[in-house]
Amino acid sequence: MPIAPEELHRFLTGVHPYDTLEYSDIDGLVPQFVQRRLPAGTEIYHVGEPLDGLYLIHSGQVEIRDDNDVTVSLLGPRNSFGERGLARDGLAATSARTVDDTLLFLLPVYAFRALIAESPAARRFFDRSRAPRPQKNDLAHSRVETLMAANPLTLAPSATVRQAAALMAERHASSVCITDGPLLKGILTIRDVSGKVVGGGLAFDTPVTQIMSADPVTLPPSAIGSDVLHMMMERNIGHVPVAEAGKLVGIVTQTDLTRFQAVSSAGLVSEIARATSAEQMAEVTARIPQLLLQLVAAGNRHEVVTRLITDITDTVTRRLLALGEAKLGPAPVPYLWLACGSQGRQEQTGVSDQDNCLFIDNAASDDDMAYFAQLAQFVCAGLDRAGYFLCPGDMMATNPQWCARVGTWRQYFTRWITKPDPMAQMLASVMFDLRPIGGTKSLYEDLQAETLEAASKNSIFVSHMIANSLKHTPPLGLLRGFATIRSGEHKNTLDLKHNGVVPVVDLARVYALQGRLPEVNTRARLDAAVAAGKLSGSGGQDLLDAYDLIAETRLEHQAEQVRRGSAPDNYLAPSSLSDFERSHLRDAFVVIKSLQSALGHGRGMLG
Structure with missing residues (x-):
């Protein structure tokens, strides 16, 4: 079913550079967009093919690959692609393929050229996108599942070192994973064979279980490439198995990362x-x-x-x-x-x-x-x-x-849940954001699951947590203004942390609690809450958009302070923003306030 024109209009107002256009100009653009619903795995275009126009993602994901068929980017909603080729000779400079079922808006070539000719903001945006840039690592934007080898070598725990070495030599591989069915038990590398067997004088019929690295550190497919690089550098390892619920699904080696420069x-x-x-x-x-x-x-x-x-x-x-x-x-x-x-x-x-x-x-x-x-x-x-x-x-x-x-x-945790006084609410809010850093993770895993289950079942505790989540309010004033800090060192500024980011963090924590969701990161919690039905798709997208805008504004503010030689903080003077930026920031605060109101009135599923 096609997206209605008014919904497309609303979508465009939240996407840069269309959000810089007058409403009447967007009205003129809406009928020029062609909608395309494509199933997962659809090739949109290949390198060197003529481009039909500029693509804009409404929902789903698109994988962009270079002319060596190497994944260079994974794009999601509100991202555009194809402009680089349009700016040169009209031929695709990359290949594009859908990862999920995807809805695209295509702005034909003639409409794209008219847009950048008539809109300075659009021209700056797309010129910047296609301007030559120094080669840089894209690991921060690449999911591990796009980097890993999906079929790593495996052997059973009963195998010998001789069998492992022969298999690695035959396949020109530097490691083999030891698995019991789908479950990962360990990893054996060439370095283990040379150091522990050859160098250590062990027999080649030694069981692999005696020299393998048991229970190796792993990453999930949803991790990003930088996670792999950081883990390798910190632990001085060259192989990171990829596992989901303990089951081996792939492996990433240093060789897999050689096409990237270290960030x-x-x-x-x-x-x-x-x-x-x-x-x-x-x-x-x-x-x-x-x-x-x-x-x-x-x-x-x-x-x-x-x-x-x-x-x-x-x-x-x-x-x-x-x-x-x-x-x-x-x-x-x-x-x-x-x-x-x-x-x-x-x-x-x-x-x-x-x-x-x-x-x-x-x-x-x-x-x-x-x-x-x-x-x-x-x-x-x-x-x-x-x-x-x-x-x-x-x-x-x-x-x-x-x-x-x-x-x-x-x-x-039992006391905080059964007797949720104000101090208990505060402590529980902090402790629901726990994440293991170093040591034996199993000491927390069972307790986390137990706590989420017990807390979600206790309606009084949930009510108290909801009330606690509404204490930090967006800085909205009367007459479409901001409620800035009234006195002190930060007078006439907005606290983008406590009155901007924290309200969303608190909302996401409540949604995670209601859905017994183990995620800790705020964005991950909101995505999981939508998937679990604890937050509607439209309400979740609005809140994500608002959160992104506030968080981006906060980081840009801190970066500007660093650029000026000042220590970064969270206090932004609205006077430093343009009318356009102030309007969008206020709209983001309105979204948060609306969701707080809905949650406070028992309507967490804001539509």
């Missing part, structure tokens, strides 16, 4: 992984503001920028844990270091404190607990020296309350 964030990760002190790490993290500026200037989306910056924090944390164990001795019992707050949600910007806690195995004695108190002190002090200042609310593992056995944590 600068990967360089920082690599330096931190080799650092021997917090002071050395501080020298590296001091470059994060410049990294933020470069990433924003390169046009990276906010969720990419914050993900890469958070990766650096994760690496600092894990490196400090390793240095702490080297100083204090091995941990006496299993433990898990978790992050909450923006690090937990993988949403860190250029301004970050630390929010963390420790889950400790129930077998820990009082002497063991003293060890973990020392470890927490070492890591938190190191994070502070590395630029992640101490949490003003003392939400850190150095607080004995947040350095506890798993059984104590289970009691915490």
Whole structure:
């Protein structure tokens, strides 16, 4: 069923550069767009073919490949493609294929040329898109499933080293995965064979289970390419298996990444992984503001920028844990270091404190607990020296309350859910954003599932969480204005964190709670909430659009501060925005306010 003209008009008003046009100009464009619904796997065009016009994605995903058939981009809704070829000789410079069932709008060549001739904003936008750019790594935009080898070599646990070596030699491969049916059990590499068998004098009929890396670190297909690169650099490995629910689905090797250049964030990760002190790490993290500026200037989306910056924090944390164990001795019992707050949600910007806690195995004695108190002190002090200042609310593992056995944590969550007073609401909100960073992940996995189930079933607790999520309100004033801060250091500014981003974070957390969704990242929670039916498709898209606009505005503000030599913060003066920007920012706040109102009145499924 075709999209109605009025819906297409509304869609275009939220897509740049069409959002810069007068409504009457958009009215003129709407009938010129041709709608195309294409099933997954449809080839839209190939390199060198004449282009029909400019494509705009309404829904679905499109894979863009270069003339070597290498995936260079994965595009989603509101992205355009094909303009590069139109700007040159009218022939496609890349190939395009649908990944999902996709709805496209095609603006014919003649209409595209008229648009860029008549609209300076459109001309600037598309000129910038097709201007020659330095080669850069696109890992931040590439999902692991587009990078991995989908059929890695596998052997059963009963195989010998001789069989593994023969198979790798036959297939010219550098690794083989050890699997029990579909389940990944380990990985064996050429380096293992040469170092442990040849160098170690073991017999070639040694079982692979004796020299393989058991339970290797993995990534899901939905991870991004930068996750692979960072993991390889931090752990000094060359192979990352890709698994889903424990089942092997692919593998990514260094060879798979050779066509990409390492993004600068990967360089920082690599330096931190080799650092021997917090002071050395501080020298590296001091470059994060410049990294933020470069990433924003390169046009990276906010969720990419914050993900890469958070990766650096994760690496600092894990490196400090390793240095702490080297100083204090091995941990006496299993433990898990978790992050909450923006690090937990993988949403860190250029301004970050630390929010963390420790889950400790129930077998820990009082002497063991003293060890973990020392470890927490070492890591938190190191994070502070590395630029992640101490949490003003003392939400850190150095607080004995947040350095506890798993059984104590289970009691915490039970008490917060069954007796949801204001303090319990606040603590639960923070702790629902927990994400494992280093240690034994299984200490948290069961507790997370149990907590989500118990919390979602308790209507009183959910009501309290909803009420708590409505405490941070968008800064909307009367007469289409903004409610700016009235006094103090930040007078006449908007707090884009507490009155912009946080309201969406709080809403997404409630949707995740209602749907028992394990996702922690805000955007991932909203996507999952729509898929689970806890948020309507239209309401979810509106909220995602509003969140994207506010988060992008916040990052651009911080990047501009860095450019001027100032420390980044979250306080934006509306006077620094154009009328157009102020109008769209206010519209985004209105969307959030509307969804808050719907949730507060028991209508979370805003249509």
